[in-house]
Amino acid sequence: MKTLTFAIVACATAGLLTAPAVSAGATQTSQTYKSTKTTPAGTKTKTQAPADDKALTDRIDTKLKADASLKKYDVDVSVKDGVATLTGKVRTEAEKVRAGRDAHVPGVTKVDNQLTLDKDSGKPLGQEIKGTAKTAGDKTKSATETAGEKTKQGLSKTGEVITDSWITTKVHAGFMGEDALKGSDVNVDTTNHVVTLKGTVKTEAGRQRAVAIARQTEGVTRVVDSLTIK
Numbered sequence: 001m002k003t004l005t006f007a008i009v010a011c012a013t014a015g016l017l018t019a020p021a022v023s024a025g026a027t028q029t030s031q032t033y034k035s036t037k038t039t040p041a042g043t044k045t046k047t048q049a050p051a052d053d054k055a056l057t058d059r060i061d062t063k064l065k066a067d068a069s070l071k072k073y074d075v076d077v078s079v080k081d082g083v084a085t086l087t088g089k090v091r092t093e094a095e096k097v098r099a100g101r102d103a104h105v106p107g108v109t110k111v112d113n114q115l116t117l118d119k120d121s122g123k124p125l126g127q128e129i130k131g132t133a134k135t136a137g138d139k140t141k142s143a144t145e146t147a148g149e150k151t152k153q154g155l156s157k158t159g160e161v162i163t164d165s166w167i168t169t170k171v172h173a174g175f176m177g178e179d180a181l182k183g184s185d186v187n188v189d190t191t192n193h194v195v196t197l198k199g200t201v202k203t204e205a206g207r208q209r210a211v212a213i214a215r216q217t218e219g220v221t222r223v224v225d226s227l228t229i230k
Contacts, residue, residue, distance in 0.1 A: 053082070054079075059107075060108070064099060073088060083109060083111075084103045085114060089121035090122070096117065099115055100115075162218055164192070164193065167218075171213060171220075174214075178209055182202075184199070185200050186201065188214070193219050193220060194224065195222070196223075200227065204229060206229075210227060
């Protein structure tokens with residue numbers, strides 16, 4: 001009887017000693033599970049802040065200046081709310097496209113390419129001044145030549161510029177209504193204010209009258225008489 005009681009007590013004691021161990025093991029397993037739990041793949045644990053507009057502007061400006069085909073141009077860059085705006089001048093359409101491509105840096109959502117084309121853009125300052133001076137010189141020369149030509153041609157009493165065609169018209173007008181030239185066929189040709197008369201007249205008086213009218217016309221410097229009497 002004593003032996004049986006001991007066995008029961010021993011078993012009960014063993015059960016009490018074993019139970020806490022199992023409980024502790026369960027608690028430890030639960031803690032281990034929690035500590036090894038990971039974030040599902042593809043889930044961002046932290047939201048990335050948007051790129052600063054000034055930083056983007058500096059980045060694009062640096063990239064353009066480092067581009068061998070674009071660094072000679074003065075391209076202005078401004079970024080607002082991620083939109084990059086390019087202003088300035090380049091020579092070719094290809095260079096404009098290249099600048100727009102360079103402006104597409106990470107953080108830029110759109111590029112507003114307002115670059116314009118100018119064949120003289122990017123030239124050294126001395127060449128631009130030389131080209132401008134040449135153009136201005138050509139215009140001045142042209143104006144001087146025109147003024148000189150007008151001075152050479154002179155003005156009529158009525159203020160008209162005396163040209164060869166003006167002289168020819170005036171000589172023909174002088175022949176109209178002249179009795180001595182009725183029935184005559186006179187051709188008038190003017191070159192450098194020299195009048196040449198060709199054709200036919202009926203009398204010597206008609207020939208002399210035609211030459212006299214031509215000589216009296218404003219602007220005429222000399223008269224060449226090639227008329228024949230017929």
